[in-house]
Amino acid sequence: MSPTSSLASEPVSPSAPVVSSQRLSAADCGQFQITGFELPSDQEHRLRTMGLYEGQSLEVLRRSDPVIFKVAGARMALARAIAGGVHVASANGG
Amino acid sequence: MNLPIVDSVEPQRPTATLPSSPAKTIALIGNPNVGKTSLFNRLTNLLAKTSNFAGTTIERRVGSLRFSRSAGTPPQPQIRVVDLPGVYSLDGTTLEETVTREYLDGVRSDAKIPLPDALVVVVDATNLQRSLFISRQALELGKPTIVAVNLHDVAARRGIEIDCEGLSRELGCPVVAVSARSGTGIEQLESLVLDATGESAATATVPECSSCSACPYAQGHQWAASVAAGNSRRRFVASAEWTDRLDRWMTNPWLGPVAFVAVMLFLFSLVFWLAQYPMEWLDGGFGGLAEVVGGVLPEGDLQSLVTDGVIAGLGGVLVFLPQIMILFFVLTLLEDSGYLSRAVVVVDRWMRRVGLPGQAFVPLLTAHACAIPAIMSTRTIADRRDRLVSIMVIPLMTCSARLPVYTMIAAMLFPQQALYAGLMFAGAYFLGMIAAFLMALVFKWSILPGQPAPLILDLPPYRMPSLVNALRTAWDRGWAFIRDAGTIILLISLAIWALSTYPKPSEDQLLSQMAAVQASESAVTLSSDADIDRLRSQLQQEHSALGRIGKVVQPVFAPLGFDWKTSVGVMASFAAREVVVSTLSILYGMGEDPGDEEIASLHTRLRTATTADGVRVFDTATSVALLVFFVLAMQCLPTQAVTKKETGSWKWAAFQFGYMSVLAYVGAFAARHLILALGIA
Ligand SMILES: Nc1nc2c(ncn2[C@@H]2O[C@H](COP(=O)(O)OP(=O)(O)O)[C@@H](O)[C@H]2O)c(=O)[nH]1
Ligand SMILES: [Mg+2]
Numbered sequence A: 001m002s003p004t005s006s007l008a009s010e011p012v013s014p015s016a017p018v019v020s021s022q023r024l025s026a027a028d029c030g031q032f033q034i035t036g037f038e039l040p041s042d043q044e045h046r047l048r049t050m051g052l053y054e055g056q057s058l059e060v061l062r063r064s065d066p067v068i069f070k071v072a073g074a075r076m077a078l079a080r081a082i083a084g085g086v087h088v089a090s091a092n093g094g
Numbered sequence B: 001m002n003l004p005i006v007d008s009v010e011p012q013r014p015t016a017t018l019p020s021s022p023a024k025t026i027a028l029i030g031n032p033n034v035g036k037t038s039l040f041n042r043l044t045n046l047l048a049k050t051s052n053f054a055g056t057t058i059e060r061r062v063g064s065l066r067f068s069r070s071a072g073t074p075p076q077p078q079i080r081v082v083d084l085p086g087v088y089s090l091d092g093t094t095l096e097e098t099v100t101r102e103y104l105d106g107v108r109s110d111a112k113i114p115l116p117d118a119l120v121v122v123v124d125a126t127n128l129q130r131s132l133f134i135s136r137q138a139l140e141l142g143k144p145t146i147v148a149v150n151l152h153d154v155a156a157r158r159g160i161e162i163d164c165e166g167l168s169r170e171l172g173c174p175v176v177a178v179s180a181r182s183g184t185g186i187e188q189l190e191s192l193v194l195d196a197t198g199e200s201a202a203t204a205t206v207p208e209c210s211s212c213s214a215c216p217y218a219q220g221h222q223w224a225a226s227v228a229a230g231n232s233r234r235r236f237v238a239s240a241e242w243t244d245r246l247d248r249w250m251t252n253p254w255l256g257p258v259a260f261v262a263v264m265l266f267l268f269s270l271v272f273w274l275a276q277y278p279m280e281w282l283d284g285g286f287g288g289l290a291e292v293v294g295g296v297l298p299e300g301d302l303q304s305l306v307t308d309g310v311i312a313g314l315g316g317v318l319v320f321l322p323q324i325m326i327l328f329f330v331l332t333l334l335e336d337s338g339y340l341s342r343a344v345v346v347v348d349r350w351m352r353r354v355g356l357p358g359q360a361f362v363p364l365l366t367a368h369a370c371a372i373p374a375i376m377s378t379r380t381i382a383d384r385r386d387r388l389v390s391i392m393v394i395p396l397m398t399c400s401a402r403l404p405v406y407t408m409i410a411a412m413l414f415p416q417q418a419l420y421a422g423l424m425f426a427g428a429y430f431l432g433m434i435a436a437f438l439m440a441l442v443f444k445w446s447i448l449p450g451q452p453a454p455l456i457l458d459l460p461p462y463r464m465p466s467l468v469n470a471l472r473t474a475w476d477r478g479w480a481f482i483r484d485a486g487t488i489i490l491l492i493s494l495a496i497w498a499l500s501t502y503p504k505p506s507e508d509q510l511l512s513q514m515a516a517v518q519a520s521e522s523a524v525t526l527s528s529d530a531d532i533d534r535l536r537s538q539l540q541q542e543h544s545a546l547g548r549i550g551k552v553v554q555p556v557f558a559p560l561g562f563d564w565k566t567s568v569g570v571m572a573s574f575a576a577r578e579v580v581v582s583t584l585s586i587l588y589g590m591g592e593d594p595g596d597e598e599i600a601s602l603h604t605r606l607r608t609a610t611t612a613d614g615v616r617v618f619d620t621a622t623s624v625a626l627l628v629f630f631v632l633a634m635q636c637l638p639t640q641a642v643t644k645k646e647t648g649s650w651k652w653a654a655f656q657f658g659y660m661s662v663l664a665y666v667g668a669f670a671a672r673h674l675i676l677a678l679g680i681a
Helices: A041-049 B036-044 B095-104 B125-131 B133-139 B152-157 B164-171 B186-197 B216-231 B242-250 B255-296 B301-318 B321-337 B339-353 B358-366 B371-380 B384-396 B400-413 B418-445 B467-501 B507-520 B529-543 B545-560 B564-573 B579-587 B596-608 B620-632 B637-647 B650-678
Strands: A030-037 A057-063 A067-071 A074-078 A086-090 B023-029 B048-052 B059-064 B078-083 B118-124 B145-150 B160-162 B175-177 B232-234 B456-459
Touching: A041 B216, A041 B456, A074 B339, B023 B036, B023 B095, B023 B186, B036 B048, B036 B059, B036 B078, B036 B118, B036 B145, B036 B186, B036 B467, B078 B186, B118 B125, B118 B133, B118 B186, B125 B133, B125 B145, B125 B152, B125 B160, B125 B216, B133 B145, B133 B216, B145 B164, B145 B186, B152 B160, B164 B175, B164 B216, B175 B186, B216 B232, B242 B255, B242 B339, B255 B301, B255 B321, B255 B339, B301 B467, B321 B339, B321 B358, B321 B371, B321 B467, B339 B358, B339 B456, B358 B371, B358 B384, B371 B384, B371 B467, B371 B637, B384 B418, B384 B637, B384 B650, B400 B418, B400 B579, B400 B596, B400 B620, B418 B620, B418 B650, B467 B545, B467 B564, B467 B579, B467 B637, B507 B529, B529 B545, B529 B579, B545 B564, B545 B620, B545 B650, B564 B579, B564 B620, B620 B650, B637 B650
Parallel strands: B023 B078, B023 B118, B118 B145, B145 B175
Antiparallel strands: A030 A057, A030 A086, A057 A067, A067 A074, A074 B456, B048 B059, B059 B078, B160 B232
């Protein structure tokens, strides 16, 4: 599957340094940092207990539904619906 | 319906401050999959009892610490060990986290599990960063605390070294490296437990810089990460991790489902293949037992009660045990290996479309052995709506109690045509699954609206599972089945026996009826004593409460093509579906307990049975209607009882019964008329 096929509305240009935050559901494979949440409070709380918080870095392994990523040394799967409420920014500017 | 086992005879523990307090209690806490249960099994030598926290479906295990030290040491004090559910934090909002917190706060402690005197926080040596987070919250509770760094063996293989002394200094509590698998460090842990539960135990102090409450999670995790980084190092970088490599295949959108289907097919064949032997032994054993006992007891009601009621009932309970235990054995191996959570990832996307969460797939799988443990295992589904939908559709899956019925119908439809019979079986399984998914969809649109809770799932690393743990779980599940369902199944068997035995016709009635039968049906020749006995039990059955009910309800089933005998069989099978085979066998004049040869002749008899006007009773249309009916109908009172218990209300059990009965009736009606319309003979 082409990495951008399902998300035509959010163009991801690999060459431009991504400074603005994007949704985890739209993130390509690679390193990111969490910049914020936009989720019902119980889901946000749940993610926080599992080690997801602002400034935490994570590595997206598979951008399917669910999104699979590594965080705090562990692997997690998050439904797209939730990953859409996690904002991330590319960890390295290029 | 808990039977009082070991626990209730334990004396109520006096308050914890009394010096004479007989037993101390320690609790194991930690993230899921760090090896708490394995460690618990080590410490208690597998002698433990699983139960639920009162009023919840959250399980806990309690056992006594068995010291592994050599004999000769002074008598060890009694220490109770409690295995708690895996949690990520002590202030979380999931049911597990709430129950764990309430237990540690003393709200949920009781005589069986008093408030712990000391805590053992289990952390994962291969991922300290993640698992240390909760240890800080545990230390804040101010109890004597020990941190057990488990999975030491795996860490060592991966070149991870952990500085326990350094950790101990930073955490301010004893730290010990252990391996629940190899036993390393267990003795040390035991002596630390002794110290921690002793008179002069040091209570934990909160590690520094935890006063910041503005951002507790970020701060806690950062603290955990820095402590972890400061006290562990990698001697070498292990070559590409297994987990990464395997996950590339297992969670791949295309290969994942293929691997999933392969694993499930393998699991199914293994379970069914392995279980057939013990099931045959049990069947044979109970048959033999009934014969022996029947020979000893004088003929009459008591003999009939013991052999047809009690022994047959017990056999009916125990015959399901092999499949249930083997299934849970294999499932636990799969779960501990880490594959099961990948399977959830694969199926979640598809199951979500019909309103079922991915986690429901394990219960749905289990339902192919028996709906009862399947409904019990929906406890892992946190969301109530999701859990209810799962429970409602689980009994549509083909359980092993349906197999004798399918076998009977296959013989009526396809005598000596193994291929078609096999296809019919596959079709019946498939029909059950499709019906389950369709009904889940209907519920989503109607009474249980909403989306299944979105997936938040930890994918633990792949690990070699432990046979001991799996055996332990299989035993637990088997025992829970006997405890929760066994008594009900037995009671129901007795009730059916009574209903099909009483009231009895008087001897005069019998004789005149037998004479009437002989006069009217020239086909019936009563050549031998056995034939006379058969006719006798046939007439008795007809006279019994069950027979009368069957005759009364026959008009209801007439549109499906069922005659009154079949209707009696169907009515009897509403308590337990496999009963239909023995009931039909009696009604079509085969005697009570058909053996293998008699089964074959039962099938012939059923196939060739005709009504008074010479029409075949079980023509193709009726047979198919019967099959569809048995695939879809809720014919198992024990399942109903478990549904009531797990949903907390008879309303859901009644609803389940109602919708499945309607579905079965409509399905059977449609199938019959479709076949008649197509003109298939
Ligand atoms: N190699 C190894 N495997 C372990 C150890 N402890 C637990 N495991 C495995 O880790 C998995 C999870 O263990 P379990 O006891 O169920 O963890 P829990 O969820 O914390 O109760 C199982 O496959 C265990 O066999 C250990 O010390 N060494
Ligand atoms: Mg466990």
